[in-house]
Amino acid sequence: MTHSELILYILTIGFEVLLCALVFARRLHRRLPFFAALCVLLLAGTLGLQFAYRHFGFRSAQSYDAYWLTAALIMVARGFAVAELCRVALRFYFGIWSLAWRILAVLGLLLMANAAVDASGQLDRVAIYGLTIERDFAVSCVVLLLAIISIRRYYRLRAEGIQVWITTGMLLVCLVDLINNTILRSALVGHLEFWLSQDHASVWGILRSQVDRANQWWNIARLSAFWLSIAVWCAALWKPLPEPAETPVLLPANVYGELTPAIHVRLQAFNDRLVEILH
Amino acid sequence: MSEIAIAVSLAGGLGLLIVWMLLEGRRSANTVRSAADLNLKESLPRNYQYYPQIRQALSQADRSYLRASAPPGIAQQALRERTAIARRFMDGLLEDFNNLERLGRMVAALSPVISREHETDRLLLSLQFHLFYRLVRLRLLTGRVPLDQIGHLTELVGRLTSRIELSISAIAALSTQGISSEYSS
Numbered sequence: 001m002t003h004s005e006l007i008l009y010i011l012t013i014g015f016e017v018l019l020c021a022l023v024f025a026r027r028l029h030r031r032l033p034f035f036a037a038l039c040v041l042l043l044a045g046t047l048g049l050q051f052a053y054r055h056f057g058f059r060s061a062q063s064y065d066a067y068w069l070t071a072a073l074i075m076v077a078r079g080f081a082v083a084e085l086c087r088v089a090l091r092f093y094f095g096i097w098s099l100a101w102r103i104l105a106v107l108g109l110l111l112m113a114n115a116a117v118d119a120s121g122q123l124d125r126v127a128i129y130g131l132t133i134e135r136d137f138a139v140s141c142v143v144l145l146l147a148i149i150s151i152r153r154y155y156r157l158r159a160e161g162i163q164v165w166i167t168t169g170m171l172l173v174c175l176v177d178l179i180n181n182t183i184l185r186s187a188l189v190g191h192l193e194f195w196l197s198q199d200h201a202s203v204w205g206i207l208r209s210q211v212d213r214a215n216q217w218w219n220i221a222r223l224s225a226f227w228l229s230i231a232v233w234c235a236a237l238w239k240p241l242p243e244p245a246e247t248p249v250l251l252p253a254n255v256y257g258e259l260t261p262a263i264h265v266r267l268q269a270f271n272d273r274l275v276e277i278l279h
Numbered sequence: 280m281s282e283i284a285i286a287v288s289l290a291g292g293l294g295l296l297i298v299w300m301l302l303e304g305r306r307s308a309n310t311v312r313s314a315a316d317l318n319l320k321e322s323l324p325r326n327y328q329y330y331p332q333i334r335q336a337l338s339q340a341d342r343s344y345l346r347a348s349a350p351p352g353i354a355q356q357a358l359r360e361r362t363a364i365a366r367r368f369m370d371g372l373l374e375d376f377n378n379l380e381r382l383g384r385m386v387a388a389l390s391p392v393i394s395r396e397h398e399t400d401r402l403l404l405s406l407q408f409h410l411f412y413r414l415v416r417l418r419l420l421t422g423r424v425p426l427d428q429i430g431h432l433t434e435l436v437g438r439l440t441s442r443i444e445l446s447i448s449a450i451a452a453l454s455t456q457g458i459s460s461e462y463s464s
Contacts (some may be wrong), residue, residue, distance in 0.1 A: 014407065095393035155388040156381075256390035260397045263383040267404040270376050274411035277418075 005058075008223050009050055012118050016043040017229045022237035028162070030245060032082040035166060038077040039233075045070040068130050075137055078170075083108075083140045085167055086148045089159060092248050095256070100151050104144055111140035128185060135181035138174040145171055160245055165236030170230040176225035184218075362419065369416055376412075380405050 020039050023029060029036035049063070049070055054061040086104055090097040115136030119129050145167055152159060345354045383401050387393045 035451050093388055095390040096388060099393055099395055099398060129335075155384050157388060193381055250391050251386065251389045253391050256386055256393055256397075259386050260394075263379060263386075264397065264404065265380060267376065267401065267408065269381070270372070270379075271404060271411060272409065273417055277309060277415055 026237050026241050034080040038081040041077045089148050131181045131185040138177040139254045141174040169232040
């Protein structure tokens with residue numbers, strides 16, 4: 001591990017410690033337990049990887065496995081956190097939630113199936129397989145979060161500030177992951193595949209310095225975006241959180257059944273008359 | 280390379296979309312909190328009170344009278360003004376439709392149970408309306424819509440509004456909690 005990589009890791013750990021401290025200080029774990037778990041897992045993953053790198057060596061097979069295991073765990077935790085954000089956004093609006101969760105579940109299953117199919121067609125290498133799944137998973141998270149934002153906007157539902165900022169940070173992480181994994185995967189299956197074959201093992205030593213420099217810039221770009229997401233979350237948690245929104249008073253169940261058809265008849269009448277004008 | 284370009288463009292586009300949605304969401308003050316915030320007065324069609332005057336301005340009799348009695352220049356000027364009135368009427372119609380449609384969404388948002396069919400229907404009706412509305416506006420610009428036909432729309436909207444007010448009053452009478460103050464006012 002180079003000196004600059006070590007600095008990047010220390011900075012990342014610092015940001016993650018601050019985030020975890022704020023999450024627990026603001027008691028966010030009571031409102032968003034899966035998000036809090038994700039924050040803890042991010043910190044534990046970074047520390048665990050640091051331990052693996054020190055104990056087994058940065059370029060060892062064990063460190064490589066530890067990295068992908070951590071990535072998989074964080075991906076699953078992020079999935080739960082995204083599902084939680086969707087649930088929390090609509091939890092008070094029972095009618096809409098009962099409709100939305102089905103749409104989101106179908107959408108999520110389709111996107112996950114696409115990720116599985118996409119990954120299964122890849123070369124038999126953990127890195128390419130993992131990058132493909134990570135990329136498609138990031139797309140899934142972005143689509144689901146955008147879907148929930150759209151539903152909330154369509155019905156003009158009020159969102160708590162903390163939810164908005166956590167969603168923003170989550171979207172940022174996913175977008176960066178999407179770009180990062182696409183570029184890296186494209187490089188591994190494209191330009192770099194030729195050089196990574198055993199036939200060219202003799203030139204790896206010569207290329208080491210160039211690869212390290214590229215890797216360093218890559219890490220800086222990737223981690224900067226990650227820090228930015230953490231900064232968004234920390235900024236949202238910096239001040240004490242307002243009390244959770246009160247449960248809204250809902251209408252009696254019969255109102256929807258009686259008023260909605262009446263409104264639709266009138267909306268249809270608008271359309272019919274416009275059609276008459278057009279003909 | 281093309282894959283990277285697609286991913287970067289997609290991410291950039293999504294990023295802009297996210298920023299726009301979040302900013303718009305925060306700017307939108309008209310958010311639903313509870314049934315107590317459901318202001319039906321603001322959601323009902325409001326422009327219909329001016330429709331009788333508009334109908335008069337767009338009537339065939341008015342036009343015939345103008346053609347018969349006014350000099351050609353003045354008649355042309357009057358026709359242009361009538362078209363402008365028709366355009367403004369269409370704006371009002373759009374506002375009324377949107378208000379009614381928003382009322383539907385607000386009721387759905389605050390209902391413990393909603394129907395998938397109703398929600399899909401409303402979405403489709405809204406899409407249809409906006410499509411037809413654009414087409415009529417386009418025809419209006421090219422002078423291919425008889426103004427008196429637009430005038431007939433005023434009757435419809437006025438009639439519908441009074442009917443929906445009756446429906447709301449009836450529902451408010453049936454409802455025993457939560458919405459009585461807003462609905463019955």
